[in-house]
Amino acid sequence: MTLSLSEPEVRIDGLDKVTGVARYTADRAVAGALVARYAYSSVPHATVRSIDTSSALAIPGVRAVLTGADARGLRVGRRLQDWPVLAWDRVRFAGERIAVVAADTEAQADEALAALVVELEPLPAVLDPELALGPDAPILHPDAERYRFLGPGPRHPVDHPNLQGELVVRKGAASEEELAAAFATAPIVVEDAFETGRQHQGYIEPHGAIVTALPDGRAEVVTTNKAPFSLRLQMAATFDMPVELIDVDSAVIGGDFGGKGLSIDEYVLLLLSRRTGRPVRMIAGYDEELRAYAPRHGGRLRLRTALAEDGRILAHDADLLFDGGAYAAAKPLPELILPGGLDVLAPYDVPVVRIRLRTAYTNTVPGGHMRCPGELQAAFAGESHVDRLAASVGLDPVEFRRRNVVRTGAVSAVGEQIRRPMADAVLAELAATLPAGLPPDTGAGIALVARRMEGGRQAVTIGIDDAGRVEVVTGLPDQGAGLHTMLARVAAATLSVPATRVVVRRVTTSAATMDLGVGASRVTFIASRAAEDAARRLRAIVEAAATRLAGGPIALRDGRLLGSDGAAEVAWTDALAAIPAGSLPVTGSYDSSTDEEPGVDFTFAGLALVAEVDRATGVVRILDATFAADTGTVINPIAHRGQIEGGFAQGLGAALMEELLFDEGAVTTTSLADYRLPAATDVPMLRVIVLPDSPGGGAFGAKMAGELSPSTVAPALANAIEAATGARVRTIPMTPERVLRALRERPASRSGADPD
Amino acid sequence: VIRFVLNGGPVELEAADDRTLLDVVRNRGLTGTKLACAVGVCGACAVLVDGRLVSACLQLAGLLDGRAVETIEGLGTPDDPSPVQRAFVEAGGFQCGVCTPGQVVAATALLREEPKPDDPTIRRWMAGQLCRCTGYASIVDAVRRAAAAPAPEPR
Numbered sequence: 062m063t064l065s066l067s068e069p070e071v072r073i074d075g076l077d078k079v080t081g082v083a084r085y086t087a088d089r090a091v092a093g094a095l096v097a098r099y100a101y102s103s104v105p106h107a108t109v110r111s112i113d114t115s116s117a118l119a120i121p122g123v124r125a126v127l128t129g130a131d132a133r134g135l136r137v138g139r140r141l142q143d144w145p146v147l148a149w150d151r152v153r154f155a156g157e158r159i160a161v162v163a164a165d166t167e168a169q170a171d172e173a174l175a176a177l178v179v180e181l182e183p184l185p186a187v188l189d190p191e192l193a194l195g196p197d198a199p200i201l202h203p204d205a206e207r208y209r210f211l212g213p214g215p216r217h218p219v220d221h222p223n224l225q226g227e228l229v230v231r232k233g234a235a236s237e238e239e240l241a242a243a244f245a246t247a248p249i250v251v252e253d254a255f256e257t258g259r260q261h262q263g264y265i266e267p268h269g270a271i272v273t274a275l276p277d278g279r280a281e282v283v284t285t286n287k288a289p290f291s292l293r294l295q296m297a298a299t300f301d302m303p304v305e306l307i308d309v310d311s312a313v314i315g316g317d318f319g320g321k322g323l324s325i326d327e328y329v330l331l332l333l334s335r336r337t338g339r340p341v342r343m344i345a346g347y348d349e350e351l352r353a354y355a356p357r358h359g360g361r362l363r364l365r366t367a368l369a370e371d372g373r374i375l376a377h378d379a380d381l382l383f384d385g386g387a388y389a390a391a392k393p394l395p396e397l398i399l400p401g402g403l404d405v406l407a408p409y410d411v412p413v414v415r416i417r418l419r420t421a422y423t424n425t426v427p428g429g430h431m432r433c434p435g436e437l438q439a440a441f442a443g444e445s446h447v448d449r450l451a452a453s454v455g456l457d458p459v460e461f462r463r464r465n466v467v468r469t470g471a472v473s474a475v476g477e478q479i480r481r482p483m484a485d486a487v488l489a490e491l492a493a494t495l496p497a498g499l500p501p502d503t504g505a506g507i508a509l510v511a512r513r514m515e516g517g518r519q520a521v522t523i524g525i526d527d528a529g530r531v532e533v534v535t536g537l538p539d540q541g542a543g544l545h546t547m548l549a550r551v552a553a554a555t556l557s558v559p560a561t562r563v564v565v566r567r568v569t570t571s572a573a574t575m576d577l578g579v580g581a582s583r584v585t586f587i588a589s590r591a592a593e594d595a596a597r598r599l600r601a602i603v604e605a606a607a608t609r610l611a612g613g614p615i616a617l618r619d620g621r622l623l624g625s626d627g628a629a630e631v632a633w634t635d636a637l638a639a640i641p642a643g644s645l646p647v648t649g650s651y652d653s654s655t656d657e658e659p660g661v662d663f664t665f666a667g668l669a670l671v672a673e674v675d676r677a678t679g680v681v682r683i684l685d686a687t688f689a690a691d692t693g694t695v696i697n698p699i700a701h702r703g704q705i706e707g708g709f710a711q712g713l714g715a716a717l718m719e720e721l722l723f724d725e726g727a728v729t730t731t732s733l734a735d736y737r738l739p740a741a742t743d744v745p746m747l748r749v750i751v752l753p754d755s756p757g758g759g760a761f762g763a764k765m766a767g768e769l770s771p772s773t774v775a776p777a778l779a780n781a782i783e784a785a786t787g788a789r790v791r792t793i794p795m796t797p798e799r800v801l802r803a804l805r806e807r808p809a810s811r812s813g814a815d816p817d
Numbered sequence: 818v819i820r821f822v823l824n825g826g827p828v829e830l831e832a833a834d835d836r837t838l839l840d841v842v843r844n845r846g847l848t849g850t851k852l853a854c855a856v857g858v859c860g861a862c863a864v865l866v867d868g869r870l871v872s873a874c875l876q877l878a879g880l881l882d883g884r885a886v887e888t889i890e891g892l893g894t895p896d897d898p899s900p901v902q903r904a905f906v907e908a909g910g911f912q913c914g915v916c917t918p919g920q921v922v923a924a925t926a927l928l929r930e931e932p933k934p935d936d937p938t939i940r941r942w943m944a945g946q947l948c949r950c951t952g953y954a955s956i957v958d959a960v961r962r963a964a965a966a967p968a969p970e971p972r
Binding site for chain 2: 082266318346348541744
């Protein structure tokens with residue numbers, strides 16, 4: 062192979078990004094575009110009595126003012142369309158969009174917003190997911206049965222009208238009676254409760270879009286959305302129009318972390334563009350980002366585990382309740398739950414398991430997907446709990462885990478056979494880094510995670526451009542993780558040509574082959590296979606053309622078309638000229654459901670760290686950190702490293718710093734000065750160990766790397782804090798206040814979440 | 818009338834212009850300087866004013882009479898990147914890239930002031946440049962790499 066997959070490389074988008082040339086949505090100049098700005102509800106739950114727009118409309122430069130009355134019946138959602146484009150009868154969170162202005166300038170739009178006369182009549186608000194599920198709780202969505210559900214099938218039934226979704230998974234003998242018996246007969250039962258705060262995705266580029274309604278009924282959408290085909294489908298459903306009339310152009314995306322899968326503004330921009338006949342543009346301010354999109358769900362996590370005296374886990378019961386906020390619109394899975402919750406004890410072989418996942422409606426900002434959705438919350442609870450289990454049988458945390466990790470033949474909580482489990486090896490690597498004999502108030506902690514590799518279908522088109530370069534054509538935007546470089550590298554390696562001979566062209570939905578967009582860490586797996594398939598087809602066509610020219614077999618090797626003796630050579634351009642007309646481009650595809658190997662690939666990973674706790678201030682400092690993972694063949698070393706290190710920093714934010722704060726349901730951390738993201742001085746160095754010999758299903762044996770490290774940080778840190786001080790912190794982020802409270806309460810409180 | 822130098826060329830604004838420097842440069846098509854937090858904490862809008870690091874989102878353009886402003890576009894181009902820009906590419910000190918122009922501008926300011934910074938100095942200096950993607954290690958690498966590069970020819 063010309064391209065050694067382990068050699069360092071540069072990303073193909075690098076020079077454009079470091080010179081400021083890369084064009085993000087906000088950088089697109091669209092002639093004649095109006096600026097749109099929203100009015101938001103300031104209260105969490107209210108009836109919309111009236112909105113007087115007459116003064117606003119009289120302001121010079123104002124071209125349109127829309128309220129819910131102009132958008133009646135139009136709701137948005139990735140699966141359940143329950144989020145009104147503009148509220149027309151009631152608002153369900155402080156930050157809900159109630160009116161929108163399109164004007165020539167932002168200043169005029171802001172002036173018009175100030176001139177709106179809005180009358181809201183407050184209703185009792187439900188701000189807590191447990192209270193929302195009580196018998197007397199106000200019902201947030203009395204008309205839920207009318208909401209459109211983007212199948213397959215109908216919406217799953219729920220037991221309480223304030224439930225968004227519920228999923229109960231059972232493994233082994235886990236009927237209610239059998240589960241009760243397992244716990245009743247076990248020698249040791251440990252119960253714990255944990256709580257997790259609401260983290261924001263924190264991408265530096267806020268949501269934005271530019272929408273143009275064309276006179277013939279078509280709509281052009283430039284957007285920060287990372288899944289352009291899904292957005293097209295969702296918009297087509299909301300507006301009841303054919304998908305072909307909508308062209309979605311996902312520009313260069315300035316960070317996603319799950320948050321750019323949801324679009325809400327594109328809809329109202331289309332209404333405004335239809336009304337005014339002009340393109341309309343909306344770039345969210347960061348204050349709007351923090352209170353009006355869809356951050357990570359908060360969680361209440363109750364875990365119960367039965368143990369044998371030798372420390373083997375006999376049965377596990379998890380009840381995970383997530384705060385879904387005012388709308389379920391941001392959740393892409395049909396069950397409307399957070400799938401990562403199923404991984405609460407994923408690294409361990411547990412014969413009897415029941416996991417209940419619920420998401421509840423509350424009058425708070427809607428819950429969305431953020432990197433490791435549900436899993437970060439579940440891993441914090443699960444791996445904190447595992448250290449408590451170890452202590453309950455007098456084993457050290459490494460030995461307890463060694464006795465329980467999944468090994469060959471193990472089956473996951475949902476019944477998948479786990480291929481090539483590497484938990485033992487990950488644990489051994491981490492254990493080797495743990496120091497003995499630490500100074501006072503210093504402790505070591507570890508945490509393991511296991512994540513299934515999500516599959517799907519993907520197609521990639523490949524051809525030759527005018528300059529004779531291999532051209533990979535994809536509808537997938539690169540949200541930052543390096544997808545386009547990965548496609549180029551896989552194509553180059555498969556063709557045996559230099560990477561400089563490959564270019565990647567992203568096209569809009571009307572020009573690309575349908576795909577699922579970026580998400581669930583699936584693209585390295587399935588898109589690499591599709592790119593490999595496409596490149597193989599292209600290689601066969603080029604080699605056949607060269608073979609015809611040479612009159613004998615010719616193969617691509619190190620970028621050259623050579624005969625078997627290495628002598629006969631056909632020039633690349635001659636071979637391209639000899640390709641029969643109409644045979645290019647070719648499309649390659651991959652569908653993971655056709656994979657014949659039984660079971661599912663899991664990636665195992667873990668973090669070991671040493672932390673020091675300042676007993677006077679509650680400040681926790683990481684002194685040493687090592688991450689280990691079996692991420693298979695690394696296609697893109699720079700991107701691989703970036704995913705793990707960047708995920709570590711986000712996990713650190715979730716563990717120690719980042720939390721949206723609320724007052725009466727309204728987000729009060731409305732700037733990046735109040736909602737602090739980790740800075741260069743907050744993130745310690747991370748050692749990364751990649752375990753060899755565990756190939757996955759991606760091209761050349763690649764696996765995913767993007768959603769491993771974030772989940773490991775909070776539990777490893779909580780475990781280190783307990784090792785250092787004896788105090789167990791049960792709520793993230795583990796702010797100095799919460800650490801101090803845990804120190805004060807030690808050892809009296811050994812169960813129950815920290816009160817707040 | 819307010820006159821200042823932008824990436825080596827003259828700019829004239831009406832004295833009453835109340836826009837920020839960020840609005841002024843972006844309206845001139847220099848969109849490498851980004852708007853994100855709008856309160857001067859994220860660093861995505863970093864530019865150099867007389868060589869000093871400034872948040873363009875907070876800087877009123879009308880106060881710049883007689884000053885020299887450099888934006889990311891003034892530091893290099895894809896065909897002719899500056900040593901700092903090249904170091905960010907080679908070290909992989911970016912992912913989504915939206916904060917990257919600000920990172921490059923800040924690193925340039927640091928290296929002009931202190932050509933051979935140690936790692937703690939790099940981290941302290943770059944603490945005003947938020948990056949959500951990288952976890953910063955590769956950015957520190959990039960700055961270190963740029964510091965080790967031979968001094969560039971004067972531009």
